[in-house]
Amino acid sequence: MDNLLTGDEMMLNEIRAVFKGDKDVAFHELCVHQDRERTAWLVFIEGLVNADMIDAYLLRPLAQADPLGPASDEELVERILCGGVYHCSCKAKASVGEVTSDILAGNAALVIDGLEDCIVFEVKGYAMRSVAEPSSENVVKGARDCFIEALRVNTATIRRRIQSSDLRIAEIPVGTAVQTKVAAVYMEDTADPVMVQDVLRRLQRIEIAQVKSPGNIEEHIADQRYGIFPQTVFTERPDRLCANVLEGKVGILIDGYPTAYVVPIVFNMLFHTAEDYAFNYLQYSIVRALRFLCAFLSLTLPAFYVSILTFHQELLPTTLLTSIIKSKMSVPFSTLLEVLALLVAFEILVEAGVRLPNAIGQAVSIVGGLVVGEAAVSARFISPAVVVVVAVTGICGFIIPNHYLSNIFRLLRIALTVMAGLFGLYGLSMSLILLLYHLCSMTSMNMPYMAPTYPPSPQGAIRDGFFRLPVRTKGAGDPK
Amino acid sequence: MKRAAMTVIAALLVAFAGNEPDRLMPRKTEINLIQPAVIIGIDATGDAQEPAEVTLLLSELAEASGDQQGGGGSFQIMSAKGQTVAASADEIAKTSFKEIPASCLEYYLIGEDAVKSSLPFYMDYLSKDNELRLTSKLYFLDGDSAKSAIDIVSKEKSTDIFQIFGVNSGVAGRSSSMAFIEYLKLNCEGIAFAVPTVRITNLDGEDRILPEGYAIVEAGQYRRTIRGAQARGYNLITNRPTHSLIDIDAGGGRRASVVLEQANTAIRFRFEGERLAEVVLRTHFTTDALDAGALGDLRTSALRRETERKQTDIVQDELTRTVALAKEMNCDFLGIGQQLRLRHPYAWARLEENWAETLAEVPVRIEVSSRLQRTFDVVKLDS
Numbered sequence: 001m002d003n004l005l006t007g008d009e010m011m012l013n014e015i016r017a018v019f020k021g022d023k024d025v026a027f028h029e030l031c032v033h034q035d036r037e038r039t040a041w042l043v044f045i046e047g048l049v050n051a052d053m054i055d056a057y058l059l060r061p062l063a064q065a066d067p068l069g070p071a072s073d074e075e076l077v078e079r080i081l082c083g084g085v086y087h088c089s090c091k092a093k094a095s096v097g098e099v100t101s102d103i104l105a106g107n108a109a110l111v112i113d114g115l116e117d118c119i120v121f122e123v124k125g126y127a128m129r130s131v132a133e134p135s136s137e138n139v140v141k142g143a144r145d146c147f148i149e150a151l152r153v154n155t156a157t158i159r160r161r162i163q164s165s166d167l168r169i170a171e172i173p174v175g176t177a178v179q180t181k182v183a184a185v186y187m188e189d190t191a192d193p194v195m196v197q198d199v200l201r202r203l204q205r206i207e208i209a210q211v212k213s214p215g216n217i218e219e220h221i222a223d224q225r226y227g228i229f230p231q232t233v234f235t236e237r238p239d240r241l242c243a244n245v246l247e248g249k250v251g252i253l254i255d256g257y258p259t260a261y262v263v264p265i266v267f268n269m270l271f272h273t274a275e276d277y278a279f280n281y282l283q284y285s286i287v288r289a290l291r292f293l294c295a296f297l298s299l300t301l302p303a304f305y306v307s308i309l310t311f312h313q314e315l316l317p318t319t320l321l322t323s324i325i326k327s328k329m330s331v332p333f334s335t336l337l338e339v340l341a342l343l344v345a346f347e348i349l350v351e352a353g354v355r356l357p358n359a360i361g362q363a364v365s366i367v368g369g370l371v372v373g374e375a376a377v378s379a380r381f382i383s384p385a386v387v388v389v390v391a392v393t394g395i396c397g398f399i400i401p402n403h404y405l406s407n408i409f410r411l412l413r414i415a416l417t418v419m420a421g422l423f424g425l426y427g428l429s430m431s432l433i434l435l436l437y438h439l440c441s442m443t444s445m446n447m448p449y450m451a452p453t454y455p456p457s458p459q460g461a462i463r464d465g466f467f468r469l470p471v472r473t474k475g476a477g478d479p480k
Numbered sequence: 481m482k483r484a485a486m487t488v489i490a491a492l493l494v495a496f497a498g499n500e501p502d503r504l505m506p507r508k509t510e511i512n513l514i515q516p517a518v519i520i521g522i523d524a525t526g527d528a529q530e531p532a533e534v535t536l537l538l539s540e541l542a543e544a545s546g547d548q549q550g551g552g553g554s555f556q557i558m559s560a561k562g563q564t565v566a567a568s569a570d571e572i573a574k575t576s577f578k579e580i581p582a583s584c585l586e587y588y589l590i591g592e593d594a595v596k597s598s599l600p601f602y603m604d605y606l607s608k609d610n611e612l613r614l615t616s617k618l619y620f621l622d623g624d625s626a627k628s629a630i631d632i633v634s635k636e637k638s639t640d641i642f643q644i645f646g647v648n649s650g651v652a653g654r655s656s657s658m659a660f661i662e663y664l665k666l667n668c669e670g671i672a673f674a675v676p677t678v679r680i681t682n683l684d685g686e687d688r689i690l691p692e693g694y695a696i697v698e699a700g701q702y703r704r705t706i707r708g709a710q711a712r713g714y715n716l717i718t719n720r721p722t723h724s725l726i727d728i729d730a731g732g733g734r735r736a737s738v739v740l741e742q743a744n745t746a747i748r749f750r751f752e753g754e755r756l757a758e759v760v761l762r763t764h765f766t767t768d769a770l771d772a773g774a775l776g777d778l779r780t781s782a783l784r785r786e787t788e789r790k791q792t793d794i795v796q797d798e799l800t801r802t803v804a805l806a807k808e809m810n811c812d813f814l815g816i817g818q819q820l821r822l823r824h825p826y827a828w829a830r831l832e833e834n835w836a837e838t839l840a841e842v843p844v845r846i847e848v849s850s851r852l853q854r855t856f857d858v859v860k861l862d863s
Contacts, residue, residue, distance in 0.1 A: 325512055434486060
């Protein structure tokens with residue numbers, strides 16, 4: 001720790017040395033109580049502080065307030081900390097490191113002539129996005145606010161929703177070079193204390209230079225760092241996070257990012273949406289079942305098609321078989337190559353559509369999907385049946401609510417297709433068994449990932465897993 | 481654990497994908513290198529050197545153009561003779577440019593000569609080929625060869641063979657279809673069963689293949705063919721589809737028709753001590769009026785009761801003749817023994833050995849009831 005050894009000059013020099021003449025760092029010189037013999041410097045970063053607050057709550061009282069009149073050094077500090085400067089948050093700091101961190105966080109540091117301590121005022125006032133509707137989790141019926149980039153606003157949103165003294169918000173700075181605040185939100189009476197401690201310990205153990213992306217945190221708290229399946233659920237909806245926190249899970253918020261993570265999770269949570277609980281249970285039980293079906297189709301349909309057409313033609317009705325053979329008569333490529341090529345082309349189209357602005361993205365979809373697809377079929381590069389299979393697969397993939405899982409399925413379907421092309425249905429079924437084995441062996445915060453399927457709990461699977469029973473039978477009747 | 485599981489699965493994959501004679505994996509065949517056959521016909525040639533003839537009806541795979549992709553198209557016939565059915569089929573495979581998978585066959589047709597001369601000789605090839613589709617339909621030809629039937633089918637434009645076999649109220653009651661797996665299950669010692677037969681019939685100058693009746697097979701050997709009323713009697717007793725016409729004598733030389741819509745037959749057994757005293761067949765069926773003008777005004781309940789009595793008598797007669805035939809043949813092709821086995825297994829254990837003789841001797845009581853459920857007449861106006 002760098003102690004301030006003597007007086008303001010050394011302090012100022014050290015702060016100046018830290019910022020090395022950065023133009024956005026302001027060193028505002030002032031006279032305390034208009035006394036030219038007692039100078040002070042207010043150090044802050046322009047753009048990160050609220051100028052009005054500095055003028056009204058710092059500069060004016062420091063220059064004009066009677067309580068700050070003639071007094072000894074110790075008395076002056078005491079008076080400032082006790083309300084001489086009427087600001088809700090002010091602390092005396094004696095370390096250059098702490099002071100510079102506070103300045104970087106948007107606070108203002110007051111360095112007074114002849115004093116070893118520095119007083120830090122919280123005057124954050126940078127521009128931030130207002131709370132708007134979530135962009136990726138839209139609902140017809142339900143709350144319409146979302147998290148924003150400011151951690152304190154997000155924690156306040158949670159406090160507003162969960163007005164309980166059991167709500168705990170632990171903040172842990174993460175990053176060795178640049179520190180980012182990470183908050184763990186949980187209910188003290190509901191959450192498993194061992195699990196909470198585990199989450200906090202994992203957050204504290206993160207050793208990275210800086211948080212460049214929320215994924216950095218996610219990777220470091222995951223049970224299986226090299227696992228391909230999502231081990232957290234991310235959401236930008238406060239209501240969804242709060243519902244999970246109320247059920248005993250831990251929410252993780254990262255300063256600077258409008259997404260929150262929920263841990264621990266189970267696999268079927270990746271198929272749930274906030275709206276599942278907003279409408280009739282039967283309707284959304286069917287929708288949930290449909291999501292699982294579509295996810296299975298998106299994973300296996302191309303592989304199934306390849307294995308049937310390459311190894312098990314007898315499974316097709318003869319009329320359909322004849323029809324497919326006719327459509328594939330002049331196509332020069334094998335079924336496996338045909339499907340793989342189209343799957344890759346589909347991925348290229350998706351990526352192109354995502355990265356481009358909306359208007360151009362739509363044009364790419366139309367040109368890529370319709371024009372090129374039609375031309376490829378007409379030119380006999382691919383058969384129409386493959387286009388149908390890959391298109392259905394793609395659409396089914398988009399039904400999966402979790403974007404992360406959807407991306408993983410996109411990769412896995414290619415791997416399964418290759419296995420099906422090499423070994424037929426045998427290869428496909430073996431691959432699926434391996435995949436299931438991997439899923440069943442996974443944990444999230446040491447909880448079984450495939451619960452309630454494995455370990456089996458039929459009641460749980462029906463109550464709020466693959467289906468959703470009416471809320472009154474569910475115990476905690478809130479969205480998850 | 482995970483590593484061990486992956487190792488085992490990888491080892492299985494490698495082992496099963498081994499060389500041709502040892503491999504357990506299915507064989508890889510690109511779909512555009514195969515030509516599916518729809519019907520296989522097996523005939524007896526009468527030639528001692530080449531007694532078997534196999535005829536295949538193949539889907540014509542002429543390249544589809546434009547928006548006709550995947551459409552119907554016509555057929556192609558391939559035929560070969562040989563010492564055995566397998567040799568004939570092999571001969572066809574040798575002369576074909578493409579692979580002909582046996583697994584795509586939808587219909588098996590056996591010519592009359594083959595059925596009557598030596599059924600096991602001609603059916604063995606089908607019974608032993610594990611690639612054949614078990615749900616495919618099996619038909620015996622009545623009065624013709626399978627090749628003739630395939631010739632007729634080949635002239636059709638559509639691949640929808642069901643239409644070719646004609647599903648209409650005039651003929652459907654005569655025979656129903658039989659999946660090949662049923663044949664395999666029933667074709668064992670001591671079991672008699674019926675295989676649907678089809679016949680080439682000239683309708684308005686055009687040859688058609690129509691259901692005709694059933695060929696009775698016992699212990700793998702052909703016994704005889706039943707047609708007409710006895711065929712419908714068989715359908716009624718075995719609860720098969722019965723949608724067909726019943727001609728009723730309306731008096732004065734005039735005829736009327738009703739359609740037999742639904743029927744159900746329950747087989748019950750009455751014992752006296754351990755002795756099977758009686759078999760009771762209870763059949764109830766419903767009909768709709770079709771061409772009933774000759775009968776009179778069906779709005780009167782008395783006439784409806786009279787019509788029901790007449791149609792009941794007709795069906796009673798058909799069932800009686802069918803049961804009489806089974807008794808005469810000493811052959812339980814009606815499956816009465818199977819019903820006894822299900823309902824009275826201990827009694828069946830006693831009677832199983834001499835069941836045919838027992839059935840020939842035991843009285844069979846036939847109780848028939850019917851209802852004319854729709855006359856399509858307006859009985860009373862609303863206003």
